Amino acid sequence: MLFNKQLVRNLNVCTSCEHHFRFGGRERIELLVDRGSFEEHDSEMTSADPLVFADSKPYPTRIEAARAKSGEQDAVITGFALIGEVPTAIASMDFDFIGGSMGSVVGEKITRVAERALAERRPLVIVSASGGARMQEGTIALMQMAKIVAALGRLADAGLPFVSVLTDPTTGGVLASYASLGDLIVAEPGALIGFSGARVTDQTIGEKLPTGFQRSEFVLQHGFIDQIVPRAQLRDRLAFFLTAFRPVAHDMRWSL
Amino acid sequence: MVDKLLGKRTAVETNGHLPEAGLITDARAIAATRGTAWQAVQLARDPKRPHAQDVIAGAFDRFQELHGDRLFRDDPAVIGGIAEIDGLYVVVVGQQKGSSTEENIARNFGMPHPEGYRKAIRLYRLAEKFHLPLITLIDTPGAFPGPEAEERGQAEAIARSIEAMTRLATPVVVVVLGEGGSGGALALGVGDVVLALENAVYSVISPEGAAAILFRSNAEAQRAASALRLAGPDLLELGIVDALIPEPPGGAQTDHAATAKAVRAALTSELERLSRVPTADLLSARYERFRAIGVVVEPSAGQAPPKKEPWWRRGIGKVRL
Numbered sequence: 001m002l003f004n005k006q007l008v009r010n011l012n013v014c015t016s017c018e019h020h021f022r023f024g025g026r027e028r029i030e031l032l033v034d035r036g037s038f039e040e041h042d043s044e045m046t047s048a049d050p051l052v053f054a055d056s057k058p059y060p061t062r063i064e065a066a067r068a069k070s071g072e073q074d075a076v077i078t079g080f081a082l083i084g085e086v087p088t089a090i091a092s093m094d095f096d097f098i099g100g101s102m103g104s105v106v107g108e109k110i111t112r113v114a115e116r117a118l119a120e121r122r123p124l125v126i127v128s129a130s131g132g133a134r135m136q137e138g139t140i141a142l143m144q145m146a147k148i149v150a151a152l153g154r155l156a157d158a159g160l161p162f163v164s165v166l167t168d169p170t171t172g173g174v175l176a177s178y179a180s181l182g183d184l185i186v187a188e189p190g191a192l193i194g195f196s197g198a199r200v201t202d203q204t205i206g207e208k209l210p211t212g213f214q215r216s217e218f219v220l221q222h223g224f225i226d227q228i229v230p231r232a233q234l235r236d237r238l239a240f241f242l243t244a245f246r247p248v249a250h251d252m253r254w255s256l
Numbered sequence: 257m258v259d260k261l262l263g264k265r266t267a268v269e270t271n272g273h274l275p276e277a278g279l280i281t282d283a284r285a286i287a288a289t290r291g292t293a294w295q296a297v298q299l300a301r302d303p304k305r306p307h308a309q310d311v312i313a314g315a316f317d318r319f320q321e322l323h324g325d326r327l328f329r330d331d332p333a334v335i336g337g338i339a340e341i342d343g344l345y346v347v348v349v350g351q352q353k354g355s356s357t358e359e360n361i362a363r364n365f366g367m368p369h370p371e372g373y374r375k376a377i378r379l380y381r382l383a384e385k386f387h388l389p390l391i392t393l394i395d396t397p398g399a400f401p402g403p404e405a406e407e408r409g410q411a412e413a414i415a416r417s418i419e420a421m422t423r424l425a426t427p428v429v430v431v432v433l434g435e436g437g438s439g440g441a442l443a444l445g446v447g448d449v450v451l452a453l454e455n456a457v458y459s460v461i462s463p464e465g466a467a468a469i470l471f472r473s474n475a476e477a478q479r480a481a482s483a484l485r486l487a488g489p490d491l492l493e494l495g496i497v498d499a500l501i502p503e504p505p506g507g508a509q510t511d512h513a514a515t516a517k518a519v520r521a522a523l524t525s526e527l528e529r530l531s532r533v534p535t536a537d538l539l540s541a542r543y544e545r546f547r548a549i550g551v552v553v554e555p556s557a558g559q560a561p562p563k564k565e566p567w568w569r570r571g572i573g574k575v576r577l
Contacts, residue, residue, distance in 0.1 A: 042554070050494070050551040054483045055470050104550035111547065133438075133460045135469065138484045139496045142438060142460040143549040146446045149415065150422040150543050157423075173460070176399075176439040180415035195411040195439075196401030200465060204401050214406060224409050 011231045020188050020231055022168055024070070025077045025094030028127050032235050033081035033090065040079040041113060047074060047105050051138050059136040062098060070096035074105035075130065078113040083125065084239020086246055089117035092127040095169070100130035102174055103137040107144025110178070114151040123161040123242050124152075128179040131197075132172020145177035152178055161245035163238060166193050166216070166225065184241055185225040187216040188234075193225075278521050280454065280500040283489035294478040296487035297463060299455040300434045301397075303360075304509040306516065308335055308350030308393045311433060314516020315523060316341050319348070322382075324375060328408065331372030333364045333396070336379040338388070342524050344531075347383035349376045349444060350393030353434070366435075367400040370413035373443050377413075377420050389427040389527050392444040397462065399440030414443040421446035422546070427530035427538060429523060432456040432497065448533075448542050449526050450496065452488050453515070454503040458496060459486035495549060 002014055011031065012021040023031075029038055046063070053059040067073065075097040081090050091110050093100045110126065117124045133141040155162055164182025166175075169192035176195055179185075187193060194214030201209055212218060216228050229237045280286055291299075299305070312319050316339035323330040336349035351368060354360035368376075376392075383390040399410055421428060421444075430447035436458030445458075452458065463481035467473060470480060491497040501522045504511040530538065 044555050046553045048551040048553050051483070051485045054479070104552050108550050108552050135461050135466055135484075137551075138460050138486065138494075139458055139491060140494060140549060140551065142442055142458075143496060143546060145439065145442055146418055146422060146546045147549060149418045150446075150546055153419055153423045154543075173439050175411040176414040176443075177418060178415070180409075180412040181419055194406055195399065195414070196406070199468070201401045201403075203465070203468070204398075207402065209403055209406075213403065222407055222409065224412055 013231055018189065018230070020168065020190055022095055022129070023231065024096060025072065025075075025092040025127070025129070028092045028167075029077060029079075029081070029090060031231070032092075032125070032127070032238060033083055033088075034085065037082035038079055038090075039081065040077065041116070042078060042109050043073065045073060045105050045109060047103055047137070049136075050104070050140055051136070053136040053138075055136065062136065066097045070094055072097050074109070075100045075102070076106045076109050078109045080116070080120075080122065083235070083242055086239065086242040087120070087122050088242060089113050089120075089122045089124045090127070091125070093129045093174075095129040095131075098134060100128075100174075101132060101134035101141075102130055102144055103134035103141045104144065106130075106134075107141075107147050110148050111151045114148070114155055117160060118151075118155050118158055121158070121160060123163065123245060124155060125163045125165065125238060125242075126178060126182075127165040127167060128170040128174050129167045130170060130172070130174040132174055142173065145173050148178045149181065152181055156183075161242070163241055165234070165238075167191050169193070171195065171197060171214075180224070183245070184227075186227045186229045186234075186237065187219065187225050189216055189228050189230055191216045193219045278502065278518065279451075279525075280492070280502055281498070283492045286454070286489060286500075290487070290489050292478075293457075293482040293484070293487050293490075294463075296455050296457050297481050299507045299509070300457045302507070302509045303353075303355050305434055306508055306512040307355065307366075308352045308395055308433065310512050311393060311431075311516050311519055312339060312348055312350070314513055315520035316346075316348070322379065325371045325378055327374055328371045331364075331369050331375055332362055333366055333368040333400070334372035334375055336375060339391075341520065341527070344389070344527060346389045346391050346527070347379050348391045348393065349379050350433070351396040351441075351444065353395055364400060366396045367398060368396065368440065368443075369400050369405050370408040370410050373399075373413035373417045376444060377417050380417075380420050380424050384424050384426050387426060389429065389530065390424065390447075391429050391431065391523060392447065394430065394432045394436045394441045394444050394458075395434040396437050396440050397435055398437035399443070414439050417443035418446055422542065423539065425535045425539065427527065427533070428542070429526050429530070431501070431519060431523070432458050437462060446542070446546065448530055448538055448545070449498050451499055451501055451522055451526070452491060452497045453508055453519075454488050454500045455507055456488055457486040458491055459484050
């Protein structure tokens with residue numbers, strides 16, 4: 001038996017089987033950063049309805065419902081913080097907001113935080129939890145992939161580290177863009193990590209995927225992530241990596 | 257209205273060039289003749305439509321195909337090589353669909369595996385190394401979603417391909433020939449100029465897929481198609497593509513030669529223009545082109561964030577309340 005209070009105290013991880021239940025975007029930031037160091041950016045940014053999307057439910061209504069459900073303005077929270085005393089830029093996605101889907105707001109906020117990280121020479125950590133691009137924003141949502149990847153490219157050119165943390169689930173357009181491009185990629189145990197959802201595969205090629213397919217352990221085995229890190233150890237692990245990669249002032253590098 | 261939201265600028269102004277003869281840069285110009293979104297989807301998927309090979313054969317003077325990703329195998333769904341157009345050598349990479357069932361099976365219906373994208377990346381690097389402009393031709397329902405593709409890192413391959421294109425130090429022209437299916441298409445879709453054939457579509461998800469998720473029924477695909485705004489004129493309005501290449505009346509499938517000729521004309525003029533731009537400017541313009549896409553609402557945009565009060569003043573404020 002598992003009690004709710006026990007679960008919350010144990011960071012939403014089952015006390016007996018170590019199953020990692022989903023974790024909100026804001027709680028994630030609280031978990032990872034040094035206490036009180038988080039400074040949120042662009043907290044008021046919200047989605048428009050660029051396509052005037054005609055659906056069974058209008059897109060603005062969906063957003064309103066998601067806002068009520070998750071308490072967030074959109075599917076990502078970004079800002080500056082200290083992780084293990086290293087000044088870091090962080091973005092944390094919230095699956096409760098329309099499946100953590102990536103629309104213009106997610107694209108813009110992550111791009112901005114990456115650009116600010118570049119300006120202040122901070123490393124970047126992105127915690128992904130997303131089903132992929134947000135259908136209701138059509139091709140505009142798709143282009144956010146290119147936009148974020150381009151910003152990460154500039155970060156890489158400047159020699160700044162980017163650590164990608166994959167949590168349950170990280171699929172579709174998010175995995176096929178920034179989530180796969182970390183200098184280091186770590187995942188939570190048992191997280192669903194894959195390009196196409198089981199439904200799409202079933203529909204396209206009429207094949208059922210085997211169980212355990214597209215889980216962290218599978219992805220690790222196939223060489224696409226560096227480590228699987230249990231939630232309780234995530235903060236210390238990130239602190240270790242970020243300290244190791246701590247950006248050095250440019251003129252201090254003997255290679256230059 | 258979208259233009260107002262985006263705070264811009266027609267596609268013509270975005271790229272800082274005048275409308276080229278023969279290219280459609282204003283969706284209103286073809287508003288009278290455009291069909292429904294579903295018709296566009298049908299046309300874009302027509303098996304008789306010219307595919308990458310037909311366009312390459314018709315638009316370039318010479319072409320030598322190159323094979324393999326040097327890692328795993330040669331993916332038949334992605335073709336690429338070196339071509340000559342008007343005395344200029346370029347690298348061409350495109351997704352290849354088949355025009356018959358057998359050919360489609362061989363080409364995996366134009367759905368690339370990770371090795372296809374890795375082959376594309378290899379060719380991008382080749383273009384960069386030898387300062388050849390890159391031309392990509394998009395025509396895919398999407399990246400292959402099967403288990404072997406997952407095992408070999410489909411998502412990683414696509415991400416790397418997008419990354420490579422955003423920073424490729426050579427002019428890049430993208431042409432959407434038929435179907436632009438989501439991330440699998442975007443992997444070839446980051447360029448200085450993005451063109452599309454008049455009846456091409458480009459979407460984040462197939463209309464069938466969207467219908468299955470939104471309306472819980474495959475039959476609503478037509479409705480989903482119009483909601484997704486995936487047809488050429490929509491893409492032009494949204495600033496996803498810079499210009500449309502006109503197709504012969506009735507669609508590209510009626511006249512392959514004329515379509516290839518229109519593609520050739522568009523490519524020559526774009527390459528001529530891009531070849532005069534210094535690489536650094538090209539890269540920053542490419543960054544800004546994609547940076548500008550997205551519509552958000554910010555209640556207090558441009559305002560400085562409220563000054564953080566010292567802790568004791570915050571305390572007083574609370575007491576007064």
